[in-house]
Amino acid sequence: MAVRKMEKPNEGIKCVVNTCEYYMNGDHCAAEKISVEPRNAKGSEETDCATFEPKDRTF
Template sequence: MAKDILDGVICDVNNCVYWEEGNRCSADEILIVSHRGTKASTVEETDCQTFERS
């Protein structure tokens, strides 16, 4: 059975179990965390390079 691929999600971590050829992600969901454990104010405070403060 083929895995669903999240559209628009790019992944450079090719040793992750969800990594698929072409830097695609096959995880069911994405979890992004703040380095401080609180609300993030900048992209540098997260592990998400597409973070934009709302």
């Protein structure tokens, strides 16, 4: 899923995954939209943010 990275955080989404490309300081998400999967999850422990993209860590 192609997601645009915004310059300002999406204030309605809290994210603490600082290894994600969309992570912003203050535990915010800069993804224009997110997708949470799978469809038939029975609890929060069974869900994942399908929008996650690892940060490019090459130096």
